[in-house]
Amino acid sequence: MYGAGFICPQLLVLSCQSLLHGLGYYRIILFTFYLEAAMAAIMLMLGPQHYYFLAFFLTINMVLIQASFSLFGLPLADIIDTDLQRHNRSSPLSSMVFGTNALFTKPGQSLAPMIVLYVLNQFGYEQLKEEGGNSNPSALASLHNVMFYLVCLVPMCVACAQVLAWKPFSIRNSHTVDAKYIDN
Numbered sequence: 443m444y445g446a447g448f449i450c451p452q453l454l455v456l457s458c459q460s461l462l463h464g465l466g467y468y469r470i471i472l473f474t475f476y477l478e479a480a481m482a483a484i485m486l487m488l489g490p491q492h493y494y495f496l497a498f499f500l501t502i503n504m505v506l507i508q509a510s511f512s513l514f515g516l517p518l519a520d521i522i523d524t525d526l527q528r529h530n531r532s533s534p535l536s537s538m539v540f541g542t543n544a545l546f547t548k549p550g551q552s553l554a555p556m557i558v559l560y561v562l563n564q565f566g567y568e569q570l571k572e573e574g575g576n577s578n579p580s581a582l583a584s585l586h587n588v589m590f591y592l593v594c595l596v597p598m599c600v601a602c603a604q605v606l607a608w609k610p611f612s613i614r615n616s617h618t619v620d621a622k623y624i625d626n
Contacts, residue, residue: 446501451508467516472608474510478503479601482594490590503597517611518543558592 455462462470485499522534559567565588570577 447504447508450505451512454505454509455512462513467513468608468611471510471513471517472605474506475601475604475608478506479598479605482598482601486591486594486598490586496590496593500593514543558596561592562588 458470481499481503485496488495490496518539522536522539525531525539526534562585565585566581567585570582570585
């Protein structure tokens, strides 16, 4: 299932080109945020005992995140084009926009695993890992519950934060206009 995270997002983006052209990236990305939050809420209600649904949720969530992330070059390009027009610049501020994007996304990608490991260690992950098969069953069940809640609550909270950040975004109909900047 993990291999689906590499090929399926690309196939999803390629197969949805007409939808992307018709609705625009703004609505599609916003829809994926809502879908991610809804799927996490449904998985939270189903509970950790449904392993097949959990595996399906993790796979679909990974594919949706990767597919929507591949669309984020479009709003960045629109931000660059809008800035170029609004401030009558002789050349676009591409490196500054992409650099600022990297400034916020790269630390998050690096810190997220460390934060999750810190939370798991608060519930005895390191001790249970060292004990191996001789571990306390109640401590193991507690750790499994924490893992399940992390799997459900983190995507739900992140998706809600993304909706709040994405909703006021002003470049919504850029897919319906012609190119604003053409290199000569």
